[in-house]
Amino acid sequence: MLSSPARPSLLWFRLDLRLEDNPALADALAAGGPVLPVFVHDPAGEGAWALGGASRWWLHHALADLADQLDRLGLPLILREGDASGCLRELLAETGAEAVYANRRYEPAAIAQEAEVAEGVLASGAKIYFSNAALLFEPWEIRNKSGNPFQVFTPYWRTCREQGWPGPVRVDLKKLAKIPAKECPRSLALDELGLLPDKDWDAGFYEAWQPTREGALARLETFVREGLDEYEGERDRPDQDGTSRLSPYLHFGQIGPREVAAALKQGAGAVAAGADKYLAEIGWREFSHHLLYHFPQTPEAPLRPEFADFPWRENADLLRAWQRGRTGYPLVDAGMRQLWSTGWMHNRVRMVAASLLVKHLLQPWQAGARWFWDTLVDADLANNTQGWQWTAGCGADAAPYFRVFNPVTQGERFDPQGDYVRRWVPELAKLPPKFIHRPWEAPASLLEDCGVVLGNDYPEPIVGHVEGRGRALAAFEKFKSARS
Structure with a gap:
């Protein structure tokens, strides 16, 4: 046990990996005793995800x-x-701690884990306290006029805005008492958790990211200073660095939404429109957590239950071609390769790639969600679920199923010179802008001059847009007829 006149507290870190703006840490410090930080790697506690x-x-x-x-x-x-409950009970016994402080999570398995942990902590004679570090508003705080959860973003976000934004929680780190090494409980070495891959597929991650608190703050500062002015016009352009790229930092809690909102308010100035637009993106994150909390079945099942009977055509070969960035649609393939190389994909391209999978190829949205879950560094169960259900037309505030993105015109509109495609699909790099998003229409002589043999260097479209769109609409009509 720690030799201190006051009993210590355990600070159970989860998806809140920061010290500043950490309400659980602030509450633990207010208790007056030493604070012992703990992280428990509990894959089983994450359930199916x-x-x-x-x-x-x-x-x-x-x-x-x-x-x-x-x-x-x-x-x-x-x-x-x-097991998180067992590990924390062991630490309570080893340290003589009187309480556990933690910040909430909102995924179904995490909520179940919290209940189990709380039961075990209380049974051991200690106390447990939960706070909110991840969201501007708790999911149960925002309700419609009938007292029910929202299922449409615009009125949800309007209600949030009426509340005003909470500011960051102040944490006086000077109050953290040092703990002599000889009094510290045993700890695993980080490498013993086995989090890094056995095979060297992550080399591009190191070039793309600085996964630290300092990296989060630097990215936010740069975005507020340089990105807000052009955000409305640039955010849909994958060939430009027009987005914040804060999503993985927000997911792992290396920065919090209260800090982001405060920085936007402070730095907006003459670019208030850009700040407001970006804050609405934070709002979509809030809305996604709101939906996941109130509709915990949605990671596997459509929010609109009738879509459980949609006539998907599961095909492992089509799914694999999409995963590998070999669909024959340059914008989609560029996005899937960017994803594999860096663990991230531009949001506009995510929508187009997802649409191709569930519309043109008629693959179930759950298969795409699983692939994104494994390959995204910002894989967030709430955001991932909401995004895929939006694309598939089966979720809250969803795009109609009959809205089918044209991957060619999307590429020509948002990557007009083809720079994004050239970076991630280098076999097409020599094609001029006129044909880079539709190489199958390029004259044979031009393809030869550019060193491109379709079907060899780069695939023909896996399905034509007209054919794919028609097939998707036919499936939707079949689905509607079966329900009538």
Whole structure:
């Protein structure tokens, strides 16, 4: 046990890997005793949605960064692996701690885990307290006039705006008491958690990301200073660096939405329109968590239950071609290759790629959601579920199923010179803008001059747009007729 006149508290880190604006840490400090930071790697506690490979890579580096921050303050980060409830009860016994402080999560398995942990902590004679570090508003705080959860974004976000934005929680890190190493409980080494991949597929991640608190703050500062002015016009352009790229930092809690809202308010100035537009993107994140909390079945089942009977045509070969970026549609293939290389894909391209899978190829949205879950560094169950159900027309505020993105015109509109495609589909790099999004229409002589043999260097479209759209609409009509 720690030799302190006041009993210590355990700070159970989860998806809140920061010290500033951390309400659980603020509450633990207010209790007056030493604070012992703990992270428990509990894949079983994540249920069917244990972290995918890209997220595990990010978690490893985020934990290393958090440990460095704590070490500079004279504190360890105790790492344990296994059942979270059992690990925390063991630590309560080892340290004599009187309470556990933690921030909430909102995924179904995480909510069940919290209940189990709370039961075990209370049974051991300690107390447990939960706070909100992840959202501007708790999912149960925002209701429609009937007292029910919202299922449409615009009135939801209008209600949120009427509440005003909560500011960051102040944490006085000077109050953190140093703990002598000899008094610290045992801890696993970070490498023992086995989060990094065995095979070297993550090389591009290191070039693309700085998965640290410092990286989060630098990205936010740069975006507010340089990105807000052009955000409305640039955010849909994958060939431009027009988005914040804060999503993985927000998911892992290396920065919080209260901090983002405060920075936007402070830095908006003459670019208030850009700040407001970006804040609405934070709103979609809030809305997604609102939906997941109130409709916990949605990661596997459509919010609109009638879509459970949609006539998908599951085909492993089509799914594999999409995953590998070999669909024959350059914008989609560029996005899928960017995803594999960097763990991230531009949001506009995510929508087009998802539409191609569920509309042109008639593959179930759950298959796409699973692939994104494994390959995105910002894989967030609420956002991922909402995005895929929106595309498939089966969720809240969803795009109508009959809205089918044309991947060619989307590419010509949002990557007009083809720079995004040239970066990620280098076999097409020599094609001029006129044909880079439709190489099958290029004259044979031009293809030869550019060193492109369709069907060899680059595939023909896996399905024609007209054919794919017609097939999707026919499936939708069949679905509607079966229900009438």
